Amino acid sequence: MPITGLLLGTALGFAMQRGRFCVTGAFRDVWISRNTRWLTAFMMVIAIQSAGIFALAALGVIDLQSKAFPWLATIVGAFIFGFAIVLAGGCATGTYYRSGEGLVGSWLALVFYALFSSIMKTGPLAQLTALLRGITVRQGNIYQTLGISPWVLVALLAAVVVIMARHHLARPGFKMAALPPEKTGLAHLLFEKPWGAFASAAVIGIIAIAAWPLSSATGRNDGLGITTPSANLIGFLTTGNIKLVDWGVYLVLGLLLGSFAAAKTSGEFRVRVPDAKQAVKSVAGGALMGVGASLAGGCTIGNAMVQTAQFSFQGWVAFGVMILGTGAAAKLTIRRTGSTAPAVAKPARSSVGV
Amino acid sequence: MVKTLETDGQVCPFPLVEAQNAIRDLSAGDELIINFDCTQATDAIPRWAAENGYPVTNFVKVGDAQWSITVQKA
Numbered sequence: 080m081p082i083t084g085l086l087l088g089t090a091l092g093f094a095m096q097r098g099r100f101c102v103t104g105a106f107r108d109v110w111i112s113r114n115t116r117w118l119t120a121f122m123m124v125i126a127i128q129s130a131g132i133f134a135l136a137a138l139g140v141i142d143l144q145s146k147a148f149p150w151l152a153t154i155v156g157a158f159i160f161g162f163a164i165v166l167a168g169g170c171a172t173g174t175y176y177r178s179g180e181g182l183v184g185s186w187l188a189l190v191f192y193a194l195f196s197s198i199m200k201t202g203p204l205a206q207l208t209a210l211l212r213g214i215t216v217r218q219g220n221i222y223q224t225l226g227i228s229p230w231v232l233v234a235l236l237a238a239v240v241v242i243m244a245r246h247h248l249a250r251p252g253f254k255m256a257a258l259p260p261e262k263t264g265l266a267h268l269l270f271e272k273p274w275g276a277f278a279s280a281a282v283i284g285i286i287a288i289a290a291w292p293l294s295s296a297t298g299r300n301d302g303l304g305i306t307t308p309s310a311n312l313i314g315f316l317t318t319g320n321i322k323l324v325d326w327g328v329y330l331v332l333g334l335l336l337g338s339f340a341a342a343k344t345s346g347e348f349r350v351r352v353p354d355a356k357q358a359v360k361s362v363a364g365g366a367l368m369g370v371g372a373s374l375a376g377g378c379t380i381g382n383a384m385v386q387t388a389q390f391s392f393q394g395w396v397a398f399g400v401m402i403l404g405t406g407a408a409a410k411l412t413i414r415r416t417g418s419t420a421p422a423v424a425k426p427a428r429s430s431v432g433v
Numbered sequence: 434m435v436k437t438l439e440t441d442g443q444v445c446p447f448p449l450v451e452a453q454n455a456i457r458d459l460s461a462g463d464e465l466i467i468n469f470d471c472t473q474a475t476d477a478i479p480r481w482a483a484e485n486g487y488p489v490t491n492f493v494k495v496g497d498a499q500w501s502i503t504v505q506k507a
Contacts, residue, residue, distance in 0.1 A: 099473045104445060111446065168444045177444075180472060180498065184444065256479040256489030256502070273476055342498070347472050349498035354442065413450060 083293040084326035088333020089340070091286050091303070095176045096341035097269070098279025102379040103164040103173050106405035111413055119243040120276035121384070126240045127284025129233050129388040132291055132302070141291045142300060145219035148392040149376065152211035156374025157382065157397040159367055161404020164379070165412060167192070167364025168357075171305040171378035174365070175331060179338025184353035188365035189309075195369025196306050197313035208373050221390040232390050244277060270345040287384065290330070297326040302385040305331060306372040371404075434459065437466040441499070445473040449481055452504070456487070459506045464490060466503045478502055 094100070105117030135141045164170040167188040169177050174192060177185035199208045218224040222232055262271045274282070290302045308327030315323040342348035353361060372378040375397045377386060383401055386394025438455050440448040448469040456465050467478060482489050482504045491503035 096472075099476050101445070101473055104473060104477075107446065111450075182444070253483060255483040256492045258475065258492055258494055258500075261494075342472075346494065346496075347498045349470070349496075351442065351470060351498070353444075357442075357444075413446065 081297050081324070081326045081329045084297070084329030085333040085336070087286060087290055087293060088330035089337035090333075091172075091283065091330075092176050092179060092334040092337025092339075093341040094274075094279060094282045094286065094337075095172060095334075096179065096338040096347070097345070098274040098276070098282070100276075100279045100283060101173050102170045102383070103168070103405065106161065106379075106402045107165060107409050107413075109402060110406040110409045115243060116247050116276055119240065119247055120280040122236070123240050123244065123277060123280040124284045124287060125384055125387045126233070126236045127281065128287040128302070128384070129229075129236060129390070131284070131288030132388060133229050133233055135288070135291060141295050143389055144300070145223060145389075145391065146393075147215035147217050148219050148396075149212040149215045150392070150396065151214045152208070152374045153376060153382075153393050153396050154400050155211070156371045156376070157400035158371070158404040158407075160371030160375055160378060160397075161401035161406075162408040163364045163367035163371055163404075164401075165364070165405055165408035166360045167368055168361065170380075171309070171368060171372065172334065172380050174368075175305070175334040176338035179335050179340075179348075180342040181348045181350040182353075183351060184357050184361040187353075187358060187361040188368070191362050191365030192368040192372075193309035193313045195366045196310035196373050197317075197369075199370055199373030200307065200310045201314060211374055212376065216392075219391055219393075221392060221395070224392075229390060248277070270341075287388070294326045294330075299326045301327075302388070303330065304377065304381040304385065305334075306369070306378050306381055309369075310373070375401075434463045435466060436463065438468065440467060440469045440471075443469070443471065445471045445477060447471075448474045449477045452478060452481070456504065456506055461506050464503050464505050466491075466501060468495075468499070468501045470499050472498065475500060478504070 102121060105121045108114040109118055136143045167174055169185060171192060174185045174188045178189050198204050222229045260267055260271060287303050294301055304327050308331045311323040312328050314320060375382055376393055379401060382394050382397035387398050436455060436459060438451055440451050448467060448471050452465065452467050459465060479489055479492065487507050488505045489502060490505050493501055495501050
């Protein structure tokens with residue numbers, strides 16, 4: 080039933096919009112504010128999903144397969160992708176959910192991301208992608224290479240996440256200003272109250288686990304994924320080949336629906352038009368996202384959240400290199416004015432605007 | 434003194450970056466009104482204020498996807 084993809088995608092879009100779950104922000108904050116709060120939340124999703132999918136695999140519900148590691152394409156692609164998401168102002172899922180919030184800049188980024196994914200995967204550059212992704216090392220995942228149980232890594236990851244989360248949660252006396260509530264009860268909880276980084280991470284982790292058996296049941300043996308489904312959507316729209324519309328395509332369509340529903344019901348939907356500079360950045364960022372994610376074998380979700388949960392080398396290398404790419408772009412495009420910042424010709428307001 | 438910063442149309446992290454830049458020029462007790470329409474900033478700006486010990490004297494949703502927050506420099 081591919082329709083489960085639509086339902087799960089809707090839930091994911093809803094959760095990400097309400098949770099303000101922004102992976103670009105998580106990676107960027109590491110560099111511009113030396114803050115790991117959202118990165119911790121992101122790693123919490125990996126840890127929750129990892130425990131869930133290895134349990135499902137042990138029960139025989141899903142089959143986790145290990146592939147050779149295309150190291151060159153992963154490194155090059157992940158850097159490009161990490162850089163591009165700063166220009167576009169959101170990673171792949173971020174771009175989908177901001178599109179649902181009415182940001183026209185994200186609409187541009189989304190169209191170019193999907194188009195360039197299609198060009199790289201099945202279009203004129205497919206051979207280049209195949210050539211680069213053909214350069215591999217045989218060892219595909221960490222636990223098989225080390226000859227240990229995956230549960231050792233699950234436990235290790237969980238321990239790291241607990242330590243990081245404690246660091247962010249153990250802050251006596253920390254009180255943040257909140258918006259005055261206009262709704263009550265369940266409506267307040269669902270459509271108004273900010274969910275917070277860690278509650279959102281728990282919800283998204285559970286959605287990421289559920290994706291595996293639901294997707295596998297339709298013959299797509301994978302978890303959450305954005306890039307290939309986006310390319311497939313373009314393929315379907317331009318060729319009419321209905322076979323391309325698999326569980327993953329329903330998932331990304333659900334993302335749009337879910338984030339729109341969340342934004343609309345909470346009064347956070349409004350069509351917002353970017354200025355010319357940002358529009359150009361959105362287009363360039365979107366196109367580079369498509370190129371980078373296709374080479375790397377996935378975006379921040381497919382690679383940094385789903386491949387990592389399987390402890391594949393591709394996932395963890397992509398995760399690390401994406402953060403480096405984001406750092407490079409943040410250093411180049413996000414500058415503070417004033418005495419502490421390096422001298423720049425123009426103030427931040429006019430020279431940036433991602 | 435009260436200074437108003439219009440950041441509508443700018444996506445995150447720029448409303449926050451602008452606020453950080455603007456508050457540097459203010460004296461203790463001055464207020465900075467930040468108008469913004471980036472959803473993520475509903476978390477990022479009050480968190481930044483709290484972490485720096487700046488009181489938030491006003492925080493309201495003024496319309497669909499539009500907010501205003503007033504941060505006092507301390």
